[in-house]
Amino acid sequence: MELKRLIGCASGREECDLLIKNVKIFNVFTGEISAGEIALAGGKIAGIGYGYRGKSVYDGGGATAIPGLIDSHIHVESSLLSPEAFASLAAAHGTTGIVADPHEIVNVCGIEGAEYIKEAFSRLSVGGVNPIDVYLQLPSCVPATPFETSGAAIDAEETAREIGRELFFGLGEMMNYPAVISGEEETLEKLQAAQEACKPIDGHAPTVSGQLLNAYAASGIATDHESENTAECLEKIACGMFVQLRGGSSASNLKSCASAVNEFNFRRFLICSDDKNARDLMRKGHVDDALRMLVQCGIDPSHAVCMATKNVADCYGLRGKGAIAPAYDGDIVLVKDMLSFAVAAVFKAGVLTVENGKALFDDEQKYFPAAVKNTVRIRSVKADDLKLDIKSGRARAMKVRPYGLISDEEIVSVDCKDGDVILEGTSLLKIAVVERHFASGNIGLGLVKDFGLKGGAIGITVAHDSHNMVILGDNNGDMARIAAALEKAGGGMAIVQNGKEYVFPLDIAGLMSSAPADEVIEKTESLTAIARKMGVKDCYEPFMTPAFLSLAVIPALKLTDRGLFDVTKFEFTTVEVKA
Amino acid sequence: MELKRLIGCASGREECDLLIKNVKIFNVFTGEISAGEIALAGGKIAGIGYGYRGKSVYDGGGATAIPGLIDSHIHVESSLLSPEAFASLAAAHGTTGIVADPHEIVNVCGIEGAEYIKEAFSRLSVGGVNPIDVYLQLPSCVPATPFETSGAAIDAEETAREIGRELFFGLGEMMNYPAVISGEEETLEKLQAAQEACKPIDGHAPTVSGQLLNAYAASGIATDHESENTAECLEKIACGMFVQLRGGSSASNLKSCASAVNEFNFRRFLICSDDKNARDLMRKGHVDDALRMLVQCGIDPSHAVCMATKNVADCYGLRGKGAIAPAYDGDIVLVKDMLSFAVAAVFKAGVLTVENGKALFDDEQKYFPAAVKNTVRIRSVKADDLKLDIKSGRARAMKVRPYGLISDEEIVSVDCKDGDVILEGTSLLKIAVVERHFASGNIGLGLVKDFGLKGGAIGITVAHDSHNMVILGDNNGDMARIAAALEKAGGGMAIVQNGKEYVFPLDIAGLMSSAPADEVIEKTESLTAIARKMGVKDCYEPFMTPAFLSLAVIPALKLTDRGLFDVTKFEFTTVEVKA
Secondary structure, three states: OOOHHHHHOOOOOOEEEEEEEEEEEEEOHHHHHHHHEEEEEEEEEEEEEEEHHHHHHEOOOOEEEEEEEEEEEOOOOHEEEHHHHHHHHHHHHOEEEEEEEOHHHHHHOHHHHHHHHHHHHHOOOOOOOOOOOOEEEOOOOOOOOOOOOOOOOHHHHHHHHHHHOOOOOOOEEEEOHHHHHHOOHHHHHHHOOOOOOOEEEEEEEOOHHHHHHHHHOOOOOEEOOOOOOHHHHHHHHHHEEEEEEEEEEOOOOOHHHHHOOOOOOOHHHHEOEEEEOOOHHHHHOOHHHHHHHHHHHHOOOOOOOHHHHHHHHHHHOOOOOOOOOOOOOOOOOEEEEOOOOOOOEEEEEEEEEEEEEEEEEOOOHHHHOHHHHOOOOOOOOOHHHHHOOOOOOOEEEEEOOOOOOOOEEEEEOOEEEEEEEEEOOEEEEOOOOOOOOOOOOOOOEEEEEOOOOEEEEEEEEEOOOOOOOOEEEHHHHHHHHHHHHHHHHEEEEEEEEEOEEEEEOEEEEEEEEEHHHHHHHHHHHHHHHHHOOOOOOOOOOOOOHHHHOOOOOEEEEEOHHHHHEEOOOOOOOOOOOOO | HHHHHHHHHHOOOOOEEEEEEEEEEOOOOOOOEEEEOOOOOOOEEEEOOHHHHHHHEEEOOEEEEEEEEEEEOOOOOHHHEEHHHHHHHHHHEEEEEEOOOOOHHHHHOHHHHHHHHHHHHOOOOOOOOOOOOEEEOOOOOOOOOOOOOOOOOOOOOOOOOOOHHHHOOEEEEEEEEEHHHOOHHHHHHHHHHHHHHOOOEEOOOOOOOOHHHHHHHHHOOOOOOOOHHHHHEEEEEEEEEEEEEOOOOOOOOHHHHHHHHHOOOOHHHHEEEEOOHHHHHHHOOHHHHHHHHHOOOOOOHHHHHHOOOOHHHHHHOOOOOOOOOOOOOOOOOOOOOOOOOEEEEEEEOOOOEEOOEOOOOOOOOOOOOOHHOOOOOOOOOOOHHHHOOOOEEEEEEEOOOOOOOOEEEEEHHHHHOOOOOOOOOOEEEEEEEOOOOOOOOOEEEEEOOOOOOOOOOEEOOOOOOOOOOOEEOOOHHHHHHHHHHHHOOOOOEEEOOOOEEEEOOOOEOOOOOOOHHHHHHHHHHHHHHHHHHOOOOOOOOOOHHOOOOOOOOOOEEEEEOEEEEOOOOOOOOEEEOOO
């Protein structure tokens, strides 16, 4: 009996599988760090202390042992990495678990996208042990809005059916907070289905406050990662929500929210990364990087570690996770100290999975099922399909706020020739959102001001949240070439500059690359460099800024495959300003 | 849809069922007390704040609202009260939930005893609402030891079958800690069954420390309520256990352990009462009394309240319990302040259940099924059956330590006449433990020194943990009369003094009375007074001290229906010291 052996080892009667010696051990229950040895058996922690014997012994070299780090909310797809490549980087930074919301890939591939993510992670192995636990959320907002064509739609009925599956740990972030607060039936049915299945529900409630926040919390949604400041955090905490401090690549509230944490409430904070790109994952880190940041912001290191370990386990009810104590899973990270959080080694279920900064599992062998391959299906785009006729001479252009995602409406004067707007000599670019799931031929057309690209076009098949093809350019011909190139690549990032094509395929659902992490970083950086040379302003990300131009839940003017959308009025509008 | 209405009320759009006005509200997440109003709908809390409308409005008169109090571990039977009478007293003191381990009644009646407890509580109602949630534990130690005859036995196989039932919330305190630590198969099978059913397991590990504590914690047992001092608490906390501070009638560690609580670890402490008698429940209180004590001991009131609310919910995974926040159950106690914790009113699921110190539900109508009636079955006891022949002139007598439960062995010289020990002129009493479940005729006989009873006999059918009949007396005739009287009463407490019989029936399983609480208190006090007049020393409880003389897990010399037991050697011994 497994339990009998664990108890036998804990009591010192039996020899353990592994003894980690020469470490200091951080205790999430007491907040103390004490010298000791960690005895493990059958993948679990048997005991802490001295006097144990182990079949194998690992010398921790004086490092500090903390529980395996758990990212409480992440969209793995945003790294542009395959699950395997992501896992390798994340593990090397001490991550042993992620609450993953496969929102992006499910919007493209439906449930099969989620199954793919889970399966790809599940196949990873070191000594029979999976290096990263994946708590998979069933995306709650597929599609994110009814104003665009996504690759899949999951209604309340399907949600109710799917949420009961073992595959799904909970319901992913409920971004449609206005629908929750207004009591929209379909949305509430999804929440109710998750509650009836006793599964946690993640939230997303930016700036929601007062009675509206009460309403959001009353729905049973347990978490939020959108707070922007201390007051917002504290109000959500008071409402009983767990607040996730976010250390994402583009969105981070670690600095602005750190002062919300105090000795009484620290158990109500978690750490998440939400969206983290490959470069940051490799060069800065994952949850460990957030820990460093938080400690630099003045948070007690013992509080910070709890936020990435025990608190996550408490919030989501992760049995056996989040502590170094008897009966807990043997998920342990050895860090140099609780200031640098430099990861020296990682154990998962008592097996060494990371040493000297390197994951010890094979991330080259990739799971790549048909369901996530060749997902880019468009009706052939000709240059003439991209003509935009503005008879009135006045048009609505999108202008993105520097370093942000909000795109304001700006009324611009335009000239036309041969039934198409003249871009030359203006600060305007044309933007096309090409439906790419069903080859419907839908193309939304619009104008973008002051983005700063000259002499070609740029395009990407990552376009939140429906991930159609977004193309920006200063001429129709190059834009059409981008569409063809991206179709051929099965999705990706592409540039046409002075007639020359540069393509980096995102061959997994048009969202992620099957290439190794360093190649993904190198290729995306070289494409970014080309875009910069073509004039894309420093205040914009050449690919990611366009990727958010079709997200019709962020103010104020967005473009989907069905046309220009006024987010403020929550209705479609026209590019042309009628007289 | 219920959820839709709750959200509607929370948002302020819809009128709530109840609005509690003019209160301060304690927030278990922030530790803060703030003015506000509590809006409730459908039994749940919709929102906190101002601007809500309620179909009915309750003026809190400036009281402080705290979440309903939850006793994290109690044997209801120890109150000698029926569940109905217990509920009435407990509710009046702010209790809205108990984790109940029906260890005593199940040792008498088997699973039907547990079913009775649950059903009796379930039938209580105020406006369709049950005033006290009962999280029923399946007793893990039935019988507590193999050295006595109990009314029921629940082996690992039955445990595995029963623990899966909705009736049982978890597995009751695993008192047999030596078996856990030594890895005894039958015991581990019980633990494993509970773990497989994902149900919590309560612990009981007095003075267990070091590797042995690691072993106990490795078994997956989550709680302990036996700590005696700060160091013991802190070691158990470090091992990942929840420590229950105990405010029981006979055993209280509130004072000796209070200093273990600090700002980092306070979430790991709970409050329990374990065993609480009717008198204390009525005159001192229940969990509220422990709160008062803890605050007097210097514990921050905000920490103390969490220990009786949110922490209990966290430990046991009680959904919707332990906080006043949106989506939580409307279980609210209004107290004068967080120092006196004087209960002004109680709401359960949004319904007023207690006002002006009185429970608003009927506790007179009692559930009294056949299974727990007439449980005292003995083979008729004649005076001669109680003869104790000591040929060697030397005998082992039990001597109870003052104010305690430990009974030491003392070798005494005795004279015999007609094959029976002579008590007259000595400080000895005879003790008989009469098997009372199956009328087997088993009678264990022994001697007790310095208890101080003269001129009769005293007996009770509460005798931990098998609850046989314990009789003490200075003559066989009166002792035999006690046996007959207790059989006739269906169990209870009895005294024969100078030929006069006084009996208070404990007609529910021989453990609890179906009488109202005030009658139970009055009758037990008047019997106690008689016993005192007969000379029972102040350092002993006339009934409860004998009730523990047959508990063969407490040192050092105990008597069961099968004979004298040496707890130190863990084997039966003889009263007579052979030459």
